[in-house]
Amino acid sequence: MLVTALTERLRRIVGERHYRDDKEALIAHSYDGTPMLQSLPDGVIYPESTSQVSEIMQALAEYRVPVVSRGSGSNLCGGTVPVQGGVVMVMHRMNRLLEVDKENLTATVQPGMITAEFIAQIESLGLFYPPDPSSMKISTIGGNIAECSGGLRGLKYGTTKDYVIGLEAVLASGEIVRTGGKLMKDVAGYDLTKLLVGSEGTLAIITEATLKLIPPPAEKKTMLAMYKDLYGAARTVSRIIEAKIIPATLEFMDNPTIRVVDDFAKLGLPRDMEAILLIEQDGAAETVERDIARIRDICEQENADRIEVAETREHADKLLTARRSAFTALARLRPTTILEDATVPRSRIADMVLRINEIARKYEVSIATFGHAGDGNLHPTATTDARDKEEVHRVELAFEEIFEAAIALGGTITGEHGVGAVKAPYLEWKIGKAGIDVMKNIKLAFDPHNLLNPGKIFAKETRKRVVIERG
Amino acid sequence: MLVTALTERLRRIVGERHYRDDKEALIAHSYDGTPMLQSLPDGVIYPESTSQVSEIMQALAEYRVPVVSRGSGSNLCGGTVPVQGGVVMVMHRMNRLLEVDKENLTATVQPGMITAEFIAQIESLGLFYPPDPSSMKISTIGGNIAECSGGLRGLKYGTTKDYVIGLEAVLASGEIVRTGGKLMKDVAGYDLTKLLVGSEGTLAIITEATLKLIPPPAEKKTMLAMYKDLYGAARTVSRIIEAKIIPATLEFMDNPTIRVVDDFAKLGLPRDMEAILLIEQDGAAETVERDIARIRDICEQENADRIEVAETREHADKLLTARRSAFTALARLRPTTILEDATVPRSRIADMVLRINEIARKYEVSIATFGHAGDGNLHPTATTDARDKEEVHRVELAFEEIFEAAIALGGTITGEHGVGAVKAPYLEWKIGKAGIDVMKNIKLAFDPHNLLNPGKIFAKETRKRVVIERG
Numbered sequence: 001m002l003v004t005a006l007t008e009r010l011r012r013i014v015g016e017r018h019y020r021d022d023k024e025a026l027i028a029h030s031y032d033g034t035p036m037l038q039s040l041p042d043g044v045i046y047p048e049s050t051s052q053v054s055e056i057m058q059a060l061a062e063y064r065v066p067v068v069s070r071g072s073g074s075n076l077c078g079g080t081v082p083v084q085g086g087v088v089m090v091m092h093r094m095n096r097l098l099e100v101d102k103e104n105l106t107a108t109v110q111p112g113m114i115t116a117e118f119i120a121q122i123e124s125l126g127l128f129y130p131p132d133p134s135s136m137k138i139s140t141i142g143g144n145i146a147e148c149s150g151g152l153r154g155l156k157y158g159t160t161k162d163y164v165i166g167l168e169a170v171l172a173s174g175e176i177v178r179t180g181g182k183l184m185k186d187v188a189g190y191d192l193t194k195l196l197v198g199s200e201g202t203l204a205i206i207t208e209a210t211l212k213l214i215p216p217p218a219e220k221k222t223m224l225a226m227y228k229d230l231y232g233a234a235r236t237v238s239r240i241i242e243a244k245i246i247p248a249t250l251e252f253m254d255n256p257t258i259r260v261v262d263d264f265a266k267l268g269l270p271r272d273m274e275a276i277l278l279i280e281q282d283g284a285a286e287t288v289e290r291d292i293a294r295i296r297d298i299c300e301q302e303n304a305d306r307i308e309v310a311e312t313r314e315h316a317d318k319l320l321t322a323r324r325s326a327f328t329a330l331a332r333l334r335p336t337t338i339l340e341d342a343t344v345p346r347s348r349i350a351d352m353v354l355r356i357n358e359i360a361r362k363y364e365v366s367i368a369t370f371g372h373a374g375d376g377n378l379h380p381t382a383t384t385d386a387r388d389k390e391e392v393h394r395v396e397l398a399f400e401e402i403f404e405a406a407i408a409l410g411g412t413i414t415g416e417h418g419v420g421a422v423k424a425p426y427l428e429w430k431i432g433k434a435g436i437d438v439m440k441n442i443k444l445a446f447d448p449h450n451l452l453n454p455g456k457i458f459a460k461e462t463r464k465r466v467v468i469e470r471g
Numbered sequence: 472m473l474v475t476a477l478t479e480r481l482r483r484i485v486g487e488r489h490y491r492d493d494k495e496a497l498i499a500h501s502y503d504g505t506p507m508l509q510s511l512p513d514g515v516i517y518p519e520s521t522s523q524v525s526e527i528m529q530a531l532a533e534y535r536v537p538v539v540s541r542g543s544g545s546n547l548c549g550g551t552v553p554v555q556g557g558v559v560m561v562m563h564r565m566n567r568l569l570e571v572d573k574e575n576l577t578a579t580v581q582p583g584m585i586t587a588e589f590i591a592q593i594e595s596l597g598l599f600y601p602p603d604p605s606s607m608k609i610s611t612i613g614g615n616i617a618e619c620s621g622g623l624r625g626l627k628y629g630t631t632k633d634y635v636i637g638l639e640a641v642l643a644s645g646e647i648v649r650t651g652g653k654l655m656k657d658v659a660g661y662d663l664t665k666l667l668v669g670s671e672g673t674l675a676i677i678t679e680a681t682l683k684l685i686p687p688p689a690e691k692k693t694m695l696a697m698y699k700d701l702y703g704a705a706r707t708v709s710r711i712i713e714a715k716i717i718p719a720t721l722e723f724m725d726n727p728t729i730r731v732v733d734d735f736a737k738l739g740l741p742r743d744m745e746a747i748l749l750i751e752q753d754g755a756a757e758t759v760e761r762d763i764a765r766i767r768d769i770c771e772q773e774n775a776d777r778i779e780v781a782e783t784r785e786h787a788d789k790l791l792t793a794r795r796s797a798f799t800a801l802a803r804l805r806p807t808t809i810l811e812d813a814t815v816p817r818s819r820i821a822d823m824v825l826r827i828n829e830i831a832r833k834y835e836v837s838i839a840t841f842g843h844a845g846d847g848n849l850h851p852t853a854t855t856d857a858r859d860k861e862e863v864h865r866v867e868l869a870f871e872e873i874f875e876a877a878i879a880l881g882g883t884i885t886g887e888h889g890v891g892a893v894k895a896p897y898l899e900w901k902i903g904k905a906g907i908d909v910m911k912n913i914k915l916a917f918d919p920h921n922l923l924n925p926g927k928i929f930a931k932e933t934r935k936r937v938v939i940e941r942g
Contacts, residue, residue: 106816173905178906186885190670190674290755419658438648
């Protein structure tokens with residue numbers, strides 16, 4: 001519970017209606033897209049301007065009350081669960097597209113704008129903003145920036161980080177900083193812009209972003225290739241890149257995912273395939289045609305059992321549905337779905353998928369894997385039941401071993417979902433003790449009293465590594 | 472002078488020959504590419520491995536002796552001048568290309584490798600590393616990373632930052648950290664990789680880098696467009712981008728530069744032109760042809776007086792020579808050449824060039840401007856004589872006013888050269904007091920005793936802003 005003097009001050013800043021501490025508001029903001037993690041905040045506040053955010057932060061800093069800023073809370077790492085209570089700051093009222101500058105190819109936007117709405121507006125102006133996280137129909141631009149969201153177009157176009165060129169942010173003290181600008185180049189001091197992207201609300205509260213836009217590709221073509229041999233699919237991925245083709249999209253689904261998706265979406269997918277690749281290329285018409293033809297050749301050489309190239313946009317949408325519905329389809333299977341984010345160098349995808357399958361068998365848990373093959377970014381997804389503590393424990397052990405396997409293959413514990421609360425115990429496995437110490441010092445540099453999203457990224461204790469027993 | 476116990480320890484680490492404190496070595500490492508800035512170090516050390524760098528840093532930390540790591544010292548911001556003495560660490564012995572991974576399209580390289588040699592090796596393997604700073608024949612990859620170097624291909628391909636995906640670095644304590652990896656996506660904690668790029672040797676010493684490579688473009692075409700009207704040239708730049716064409720190169724030279732370059736390189740350039748644009752497009756053959764034709768149309772609509780499209784590689788090289796020789800040609804005019812780096816949103820280039828000309832007239836100094844028009848990154852270049860203190864003072868006042876003008880137009884004090892010692896007094900103009908405070912805290916987070924390249928980025932005092940008198 002916050003002291004009355006503070007809640008009164010917060011109400012004065014945003015207006016009576018926009019600070020809430022009734023039970024409904026607290027419960028609604030006690031969880032996010034992450035299963036099995038809940039913690040009540042003390043209050044929920046909805047600012048409508050940067051100056052309000054600044055005033056709120058001054059008040060919270062004075063009273064040493066933690067704050068978790070969030071958009072829609074669609075993250076999967078417990079990134080916006082208020083694990084230490086305090087105030088949840090919801091950015092949905094700051095949701096305007098402030099400017100599209102066609103000469104400089106930039107957009108300036110408030111953090112609470114829904115990503116899909118932003119993309120729709122940008123595309124209606126004949127421009128292109130590539131980051132397209134699967135959550136984009138509900139997630140916000142601010143949330144995407146906080147987590148450095150990826151998406152299906154990351155291989156060719158990069159992730160959110162590659163498009164954020166300027167930020168306005170409020171520091172823990174309430175001070176306002178502006179970084180970067182409508183500038184393609186700026187090396188005036190440390191790159192605070194890129195440091196804030198992916199910092200998960202732990203360094204500052206983002207109140208405005210300047211995003212780089214690019215010209216849209218003229219054409220796009222979509223195909224599926226299906227394999228009875230997992231390594232054939234994996235070799236196809238590597239050989240496409242080695243052939244110096246960078247597809248816009250290069251996605252992967254394993255056999256368990258294929259079955260579940262087909263049950264759900266009735267697409268008539270062949271249920272005996274070990275892997276499906278979804279491949280898209282975009283660009284100038286001639287380039288697209290040539291690349292798709294060369295990719296088709298590679299798929300054939302690697303013994304794809306079936307190849308479908310979409311001839312119409314409707315056909316392409318149907319092929320895309322297979323991949324786009326993977327999470328939804330898996331989520332229907334059992335009460336609890338835990339989607340992870342282990343990432344490896346793209347040359348190690350098949351090794352990683354096989355290790356995931358081995359680990360799932362070892363712990364007798366059900367894990368389906370899909371993801372961004374071209375990026376080496378896999379989403380092993382466990383379907384389980386939160387009420388079955390014993391099974392959930394086995395799932396956790398399996399994921400621990402999956403993180404360890406990813407790192408052993410030169411990979412990382414998270415490619416695009418963030419560390420949050422859930423992966424904090426494993427961060428040291430990736431970056432080592434010296435790396436953790438540097439990051440903690442950076443956190444202190446921004447937020448000396450640990451008020452911004454405390455309990456995230458850094459764990460009280462690093463998990464001991466499990467011993468991997470092969471076979 | 473360092474105490475004998477320390478110099479003996481340093482000699483034991485690297486071997487007798489690789490630590491020097493004779494006068495020749497000290498003088499040779501007392502300056503860099505920046506005019507009018509010199510300061511003697513106490514010693515010069517040449518490590519050959521990461522573990523040596525780590526041992527050196529442990530020794531220097533113990534004795535609280537500053538260290539300036541450097542490659543060839545070709546920077547233009549005083550970034551590698553040992554302004555507080557101490558040890559200069561020269562990375563030239565760590566100059567190997569450790570690996571090119573064709574499946575993952577990455578190269579792993581030591582910091583002391585010369586950039587042009589690296590690019591040549593990468594291109595001989597049929598791959599492409601785009602950052603091409605003008606200094607690349609002498610500058611090193613490590614120096615490029617420290618300064619986040621740009622180049623002529625930045626508009627389409629980005630700068631060094633966009634290609635560094637993993638680093639090994641030694642901290643001030645001597646601890647070794649590894650960030651990122653052969654990973655297209657990694658959000659495991661704060662992005663230390665991007666934070667170290669452009670940190671000018673003030674946060675850590677880079678000992679190894681993993682760089683992203685891309686497939687090379689199939690074709691390239693080069694053209695020049697010449698204008699009697701500066702605004703026609705500037706509008707051409709904006710209209711090309713608005714037409715959704717992103718050229719590989721889009722460079723600008725003003726009239727003073729044109730005259731000097733023509734004197735120097737005897738290219739037969741028309742000396743009455745106010746501006747020349749050098750434009751290159753690369754990619755698939757059809758795309759290149761189409762884009763160059765469309766760009767040509769735009770140049771004609773904007774009343775270009777002369778347009779030359781290179782039909783052969785030799786012809787293209789001749790056109791490129793005009794731009795590539797700008798600095799060398801200007802440097803021949805008078806004893807001292809000061810090349811600056813003010814950057815504005817690309818839509819403001821003409822305004823910026825006119826302001827530069829106004830400012831040069833006001834202070835009666837000679838400034839020629841060329842640069843990366845597509846990026847809004849201009850290089851106003853003063854030719855002067857360091858011995859004429861009064862004139863040099865006027866040049867400094869002019870540059871102060873140029874920085875202020877760039878910021879007033881939404882720009883920055885440096886686009887690709889870094890802050891170093893030279894622009895430190897102006898950094899606060901760009902990022903404000905709160906921004907400076909955050910950056911200083913980050914510096915302390917990495918380097919609590921201020922041993923890594925002290926006296927850079929942060930000035931003892933911020934310069935007062937000059938009053939801009941218009942007209």
